[in-house]
Amino acid sequence: MGYVAVKGGEKAILNSEELLVAKTFGHESEPIEVHQILEQFALAVDRVMGEGGLYWPKLAAYALKQALGDSFEAAFLVRAFRSSVPRRGYTDPIDTRKMRVHRRISAAFKDVPGGQILGATPDYGLRFIRFDLFENLHQARIRAKKALENLARAGIPIPDSFPKIVDILREQGLLVSPPSAPRILTDITMETVSIPTSRSARLQFLARGETGGLLALAYSSMRGYGQIHPAIGELRVGDVPVYLEGKPLGWIRVTECEVISRMERGEDQDDPHFTMGYGLCFGQNELKAISMAVLDRTMQMDVCESPAQDQEFVLLHTDGIEAMGFCLHYKLPHYVTFQADLNQLRGVRRQKG
Amino acid sequence: MFTLTEEVLRVQRCYRTLLHVLSRPGTLARLDLPIERKNRLVSVPSPLLLACECLLDEKVTVSGLTGRGRLWAEEISRGMRVKLAEPEEADFVLSGVEASTSELLSLKRGSLLAPEEGATLFVYVEEGIKGDAGLLGFAGPGVRGRLSLRVSAAVLDWASRRGKLCFEYPMGFEAFLFDREGNVLGIPRACEIEVLKPRRG
Numbered sequence: 001m002g003y004v005a006v007k008g009g010e011k012a013i014l015n016s017e018e019l020l021v022a023k024t025f026g027h028e029s030e031p032i033e034v035h036q037i038l039e040q041f042a043l044a045v046d047r048v049m050g051e052g053g054l055y056w057p058k059l060a061a062y063a064l065k066q067a068l069g070d071s072f073e074a075a076f077l078v079r080a081f082r083s084s085v086p087r088r089g090y091t092d093p094i095d096t097r098k099m100r101v102h103r104r105i106s107a108a109f110k111d112v113p114g115g116q117i118l119g120a121t122p123d124y125g126l127r128f129i130r131f132d133l134f135e136n137l138h139q140a141r142i143r144a145k146k147a148l149e150n151l152a153r154a155g156i157p158i159p160d161s162f163p164k165i166v167d168i169l170r171e172q173g174l175l176v177s178p179p180s181a182p183r184i185l186t187d188i189t190m191e192t193v194s195i196p197t198s199r200s201a202r203l204q205f206l207a208r209g210e211t212g213g214l215l216a217l218a219y220s221s222m223r224g225y226g227q228i229h230p231a232i233g234e235l236r237v238g239d240v241p242v243y244l245e246g247k248p249l250g251w252i253r254v255t256e257c258e259v260i261s262r263m264e265r266g267e268d269q270d271d272p273h274f275t276m277g278y279g280l281c282f283g284q285n286e287l288k289a290i291s292m293a294v295l296d297r298t299m300q301m302d303v304c305e306s307p308a309q310d311q312e313f314v315l316l317h318t319d320g321i322e323a324m325g326f327c328l329h330y331k332l333p334h335y336v337t338f339q340a341d342l343n344q345l346r347g348v349r350r351q352k353g
Numbered sequence: 354m355f356t357l358t359e360e361v362l363r364v365q366r367c368y369r370t371l372l373h374v375l376s377r378p379g380t381l382a383r384l385d386l387p388i389e390r391k392n393r394l395v396s397v398p399s400p401l402l403l404a405c406e407c408l409l410d411e412k413v414t415v416s417g418l419t420g421r422g423r424l425w426a427e428e429i430s431r432g433m434r435v436k437l438a439e440p441e442e443a444d445f446v447l448s449g450v451e452a453s454t455s456e457l458l459s460l461k462r463g464s465l466l467a468p469e470e471g472a473t474l475f476v477y478v479e480e481g482i483k484g485d486a487g488l489l490g491f492a493g494p495g496v497r498g499r500l501s502l503r504v505s506a507a508v509l510d511w512a513s514r515r516g517k518l519c520f521e522y523p524m525g526f527e528a529f530l531f532d533r534e535g536n537v538l539g540i541p542r543a544c545e546i547e548v549l550k551p552r553r554g
Contacts, residue, residue: 084407
């Protein structure tokens with residue numbers, strides 16, 4: 001691969017940056033405030049934090065504003081920021097059993113212990129654009145506020161914690177035992193990872209993978225390029241406490257998904273049992289957590305017969321920032337390499353003619 | 354837990370400045386130093402401390418050249434949980450401007466396969482970077498043609514020692530020179546520096 005350094009056109013580049021800054025503030029409308037992005041584009045903020053690999057909602061909102069809403073570019077900004085800040089240590093493992101749940105569903109059991117908590121979701125509605133919400137914004141806000149107050153009055157308080165479906169299945173011996181935690185975890189931000197790699201590294205790659213990329217490969221497996229037909233044992237969205245060396249730091253919002261998959265007969269277990277894939281990502285990003293869990297499961301297969309089972313294929317092609325960087329670098333000058341191609345083509349033609 | 358404090362922003366500005374001067378050798382920039390010092394790491398000069406807060410953490414090692422450099426490194430190590438190492442093994446080395454050629458030669462320069470393992474040197478120039486002692490010439494990547502800068506006697510002497518070092522590129526080390534006003538000068542490993550007008554006497 002040949003690259004040509006970008007030289008010259010300095011003034012044009014500076015002008016281009018000025019134009020971009022002007023677009024960030026808008027021309028005919030009021031500039032969007034960061035706190036508005038934080039609250040009203042919360043899912044975009046969550047996506048940027050996940051793919052950027054840094055939990056800091058306000059920073060992700062800044063990045064989204066600067067990137068004019070482009071989640072790839074915003075995630076790139078966040079990851080670049082992340083690489084420029086000192087590392088103070090590793091937090092203790094988070095315990096999702098302590099999650100303050102906003103949403104918790106199981107597609108495997110209707111009467112799940114603790115109940116299904118739907119939370120706010122578009123899952124069961126029709127995908128119509130609700131013009132009524134925007135034609136009279138003021139009225140719509142009043143209606144929404146009243147509805148929320150009524151719900152709050154009529155509702156039952158959500159318990160502090162919920163039992164985990166996988167724990168129940170494990171108690172009954174129906175689900176594969178959890179792997180013992182490795183003594184030393186791979187840190188993909190500090191180490192060069194070679195494939196095949198540990199599960200901890202795989203989960204880290206997936207956790208900061210690009211949602212669309214993960215979905216594409218997980219979907220390929222669901223459609224038949226692989227044999228994973230997942231049942232969502234449990235999908236949770238909520239806030240979990242974070243500790244550093246036992247000291248509380250605060251709470252972060254995460255989405256956790258456990259998919260229960262095909263039966264297998266384990267090496268040390270005579271009875272067949274279900275297997276599991278796991279997904280956990282920053283913020284609320286259910287599509288990503290489910291895709292991640294499916295891919296975690298596909299990459300555990302002993303055989304490698306489809307792209308979704310191939311660690312290299314999955315892990316090295318779903319990092320949105322790397323993929324985007326490589327794709328976009330083709331926009332930069334390749335004058336010398338193209339001249340070489342032209343010379344070669346002309347040379348071949350001369351020889352032929 | 355997630356507050357965009359002035360401290361965070363200052364470290365970010367410092368990062369941008371360090372990047373700027375390293376990509377434009379021979380160009381001075383000014384760090385945005387805090388008006389009030391935290392009551393810690395008191396012996397470390399403010400510009401060095403800010404650069405350390407920006408680039409050092411518990412994943413890297415630090416060392417010192419010269420008496421003051423060693424003192425600063427020990428204090429940084431204690432206060433910021435950065436591992437202390439010998440100068441020839443350290444990722445970051447703090448130094449007074451009087452470090453000798455042999456001391457500079459001892460720094461990690463990486464290898465042909467891993468040039469990124471070369472050290473980063475922070476040099477503190479008590480008397481200031483700018484001055485009338487002589488003219489330094491800069492050439493190499495990031496410099497259009499040749500650039501010159503009037504510098505103090507201490508910088509001129511240091512540059513003359515640095516100029517004598519010869520490493521096989523891409524091996525080598527990066528250096529940042531700081532002074533008490535917060536001026537910073539970046540000298541990447543690929544930069545050629547030459548004393549154009551030496552001081553008299």
